Amino acid sequence: MNIQYLQTDFLVVGGGTAGTMAAIKAKQVSPESDILILEKANIRRSGAIAMGMDGVNTAVIPGNSTPEQYTREITIANDGILNQKAVYETGRLGFEVIQELESWGVKFQKDHEGNYDLKQVHRVGKYVLPMPEGKDLKKILARQVKRHKVRVTNRVMATRVMVQDGRVIGAVGLDVRSGDFVVIQAKAVVLCTGACGRLGLPASGYLYGTYENPTNAGDGYSMAYHAGAELTNIECFQINPLIKDYNGPACAYVASPFGAYTANAEGHRFISCDYWSGQMMLEVYKELNSGKGPVHLKMYHLDDDTINEIETILWANERPSRGRFHEGRGEDYRTHGVEMNISEIGLCSGHSASGVWVNERAETTVPGLYAAGDMASVPHNYMIGAFVYGRIAGENAMDYLQDLEHIEPDADFLKAEQERIYQPLNQANGVPHTQVEYKLRRLVNDYLQPPKSPTKMDIGLQKFVAYEDTLDIMGASDPHELMRCMEVHFIRDCAEMAARASLYRKESRWGLYHYRLDHPEKNNDEWFCHVNLKKSESGHMELFKRAVEPYIVDVNLENEVYDVAVR
Amino acid sequence: MPPLPVGERAATTLSDPDPLLKENPMALTNQRVDVPVIVDESKCLEKCVACIEVCPLDVLVKNPETGKAYMKYDECWFCLPCEKECPTNAITVQIPFLLR
16 A cells, blocks of 8 residues: 655645635635645546536525525524524625636526526525536536646545644545555645435435435545534434435426426425425425325426426436436326435535534634535535635635644554555455445434434434444455445444434424424424534534524514425 | 447456455355446447546446446446546446336
8 A cells, every 4th residue: 555645735625516616716815825626536527516507596696686685585494593694605605606607608597688597496585596508517617627726636535634733734535546545734624525415325225326426425524523623403404305216306496487396196286385495395294194195396287398498407417317217217297297205314504404513714613624515514505605615715724824834644643544444455355335334324214214203313323333343344355445435434423423413402493304203393492502513532422502693684583484385 | 248238237247356255255245236337348449538537436447358448336326427428429327227
């Protein structure tokens, strides 16, 4: 095994939406600094938008909405638990992001007068901006990374962030092709590794048949935790209404502005709003359990031209294999509803609220460690939020690291981490990562899928803790398998966090995301707060309440309850 | 080797023989699976690595004997960059059997 030593001023872990923007913005404010993106895949096609995106979901465009209105909408949708200042930034800076993307060649839909053609998908405001030609978004970002002279190291997966003298000093990782151990010294690090998309097991049983890009295994959640950073609202799971079996979006965000809607088996509406929220998911759950299921995305009442247009968008962007999935089953939007199901659980602030705690400056609680995108705790942040927080992290990190020097990594730490990573190679006939991961994720389904029961979650927690020993019997025969083994470590950490946080919050909130059968009601008197967790000095997972920051936009949560049921 | 018909290609039959199997043949088994990424070897270019470079899951490799790409690891998100970026249209991505 070889060791590669790298050094950079600012290390960006993960070259997806947030990561590419963080690197570009860091270069723009400090062209002389060295910026390195570390990517486990290849930035040309990596992360959540590997195959582009069909629209912006949180676009605050002047003349259409204001950051205040957007903050209010998300405050209500997230049942009041959020740092409003952080959400406000997404609203305030999103338009600049859109303008900059446009200057790079990204096309957004405009009406015949040249105005942005915004659509309403949220409960109140218009924040959805279609981008029917968004399929090459990632290629465009990769080109800008190159133009800005950012260094990129593809096919290296970070495994741990290094912290010494009370600040971040770099990260270590594994070259997933050569098997090299990679040590990167950096003055600041931003984690942009996406969601934990491989937490629950898809109903299909296929480990990689996930909603999220399955490269996103909760790497950043786990690395931030071991670096000592706080994580928040982990009990607010990501659960999505997805195409049954295919497990991707159907996608109501694209189709509902054309007149499509989510319907029960009788073809009737049962939700008034297709925007993804825990409250909406609870209505889907109730409908499926009421005898009126299955539920489907209904388009067969639309005219042929409209359906052609929807197909053109859905079969070219985000998850373009949707078309061949339907075709293989002989199903057509003109004659069939798209059967929907409730997904397995994941962690993703982009859609819900579970993430590494960050403030409105993208700072975690560890000096020099930033987080952005789906893994950082700004709720309902979606793609524009990832760009905005990539930018914020990049700019602030360059300010922070100005007068800092590199610190030599601790030799004992490096030795211990090497042993941890390469241990499966010593026992290549150990249990394959596929089986170890399958069982872990099946246990996540068995014990954590809502509705949540305390006794079940206790059993699950014990199993996830005991699974530390199971990780030790994994075997691998090449660097690729080692990568998967390390990902199982990330997933196990996320499972334990998910169980502990869900047990800690003794109320129900966020609809299905945290629906506890023993505490079915919201309890603002005791639980109007964040549930945060971190690794204690003694190495144990410690949970505590963190107060919600005073609001900067007035919202009366007693009067404005998020309710999307059709009665 | 002529290309196998769709659905009959086993991921594990092309991989290098595992020395461990000789040491401890009872510990592991080679399981035949239907893999999503099908490569038409008559079109695949020996010197091209376009599909291998763009795959997010890094599941494609070259068969050292033939220089043709194949799916070594059954870990596919059916996301299609391999198919889209192949200069000779040698790749077809099927929806994985369990989801199909």
